[in-house]
Amino acid sequence: MLQRAYEWFSGLNLVQKVLALLLAALFLFSLSYLVSTVVLYLGGAGDRANSPIEEGAAPNTASSGGSASASASAEATVPNNTVSISSARWEGDKAVVEGTWKGEVSSVHCDLLEGGTSGKPTRWWNRSVGTQMDWSGRTFTQEFIAAEGGERGEALDREASYGVVCSGQFSGGWSVSDVAPVGGTPPG
Numbered sequence: 001m002l003q004r005a006y007e008w009f010s011g012l013n014l015v016q017k018v019l020a021l022l023l024a025a026l027f028l029f030s031l032s033y034l035v036s037t038v039v040l041y042l043g044g045a046g047d048r049a050n051s052p053i054e055e056g057a058a059p060n061t062a063s064s065g066g067s068a069s070a071s072a073s074a075e076a077t078v079p080n081n082t083v084s085i086s087s088a089r090w091e092g093d094k095a096v097v098e099g100t101w102k103g104e105v106s107s108v109h110c111d112l113l114e115g116g117t118s119g120k121p122t123r124w125w126n127r128s129v130g131t132q133m134d135w136s137g138r139t140f141t142q143e144f145i146a147a148e149g150g151e152r153g154e155a156l157d158r159e160a161s162y163g164v165v166c167s168g169q170f171s172g173g174w175s176v177s178d179v180a181p182v183g184g185t186p187p188g
Helices: 002-010 014-042 068-077
Strands: 082-091 094-102 105-114 132-134 139-145 162-170 175-181
Touching (some): 105 139
Antiparallel strands (some): 082 094
8 A cells, every 4th residue: 555655656746746745744734633622622621611701700700690500600610819908098208008818819019099999090109119018927018109200200189089909919810909098198
C-alpha cells in the first residue's frame, strides 16, 4: 500500500505535489483538532455548569431569576468575599479610611468621592499614596492627602459632602466594594 502511494506521488508534477502536501497537512490539522476537542470534553473541560456566569448570575451576586434550584446552585458557587469600611473621617488635612476584608484578597483600592457616596471621584488627593494592607489582621487603611506640585490636584469644597468607595480584588476574578460617607469637615 505504501509502495503504491509512493509511486502515485512520484508520478505527480510539482504543482500537484504541493497541493497534495497541503491537503495532507490540512487533513492532519483537522484530525488533531477534533481529537483534542473530544479528549478535553471527555476530560471535563467542557463542563462549566458550576460557573455562576453560565447560570445567569453576575460575579458576587446571587441569581435573581430562574428556578429555585438554579438560584441555590448559583449561591453555592459564590465565595463569601467581603470588603467593609469600618471608619471614614477627616483628620486635620487628610481623610482616613479604615476597613476589613474576608476572603482571599489580592488588593484593596479606595477612592475619594465628592458629592457623597454616589458622587464623582475627586482629583484632590495624591494617588501615589496607596492603601496599606495588614495581611495578618485582614485590615486596610487608606490616607487621602492633598496632591502637590505637578499633580495639579483640585481644591476641596468645604460645603460639599464626601464619601469613599473601597474595592477589593479577590482570587477567581471576584470584585467586591463598599461605600461610606466621610465624617467631619474637609480642610480648606
